């Protein structure tokens with residue numbers, strides 16, 4: 001993909017700022033596919049992969065999402081808005097799909113039943129929260145993939161979750177990692193403002 005921007009991990013992290021104004025350039029199909037392929041590689045406990053991504057590019061729907069996000073203009077003006085949810089109930093309904101192909105046939109059923117009994121001991125809400133901790137990792141991967149390929153974004157949780165569920169026909173049990181408007185930056189965003197390492201790191 002020589003024609004594609006590709007930043008190092010270090011560059012992607014250092015140059016990422018929340019961007020709330022985008023140009024009108026759309027995201028070409030090939031780059032959209034690359035972003036999604038990278039997110040797909042996110043890790044999760046037991047490899048359960050509870051994230052589900054809804055990519056909104058249609059204008060009318062984007063405008064409705066903007067309304068659900070209390071009128072935050074970056075939603076309607078971004079060429080694509082990624083809505084990232086966790087769906088643990090879908091995971092549990094399809095547990096055999098999560099078992100690694102290298103696990104021998106004789107052990108697969110046992111693996112599935114161990115996983116099922118672990119999660120059946122939790123409420124839908126509890127396992128929803130468990131799935132969300134995994135999905136937040138994928139949300140981070142998504143931000144980095146976007147940045148690394150030359151696009152910008154802003155992570156968002158400021159929206160009416162019930163309204164977004166209705167707009168996208170999402171299941172009631174879905175948990176939101178966030179929504180991510182994505183596009184080419186029309187400004188630079190704010191400089192980083194972060195705590196010093198002394199405050200956030202302890203060596204033992």
Ligand SMILES: Cc1cc2nc3c(=O)[nH]c(=O)nc-3n(C[C@H](O)[C@H](O)[C@H](O)COP(=O)(O)O)c2cc1C
Pocket residue numbers: 016017018019020072154155156157158159178189190192193
């Ligand atoms: C989980 C999460 C939710 C956020 N929600 C919003 C939001 O609803 N609207 C918004 O404009 N920014 C939102 N932000 C962006 C933060 O304000 C921003 O990441 C923070 O101020 C640091 O700035 P930077 O991203 O430019 O480094 C959110 C960020 C995160 C991680």
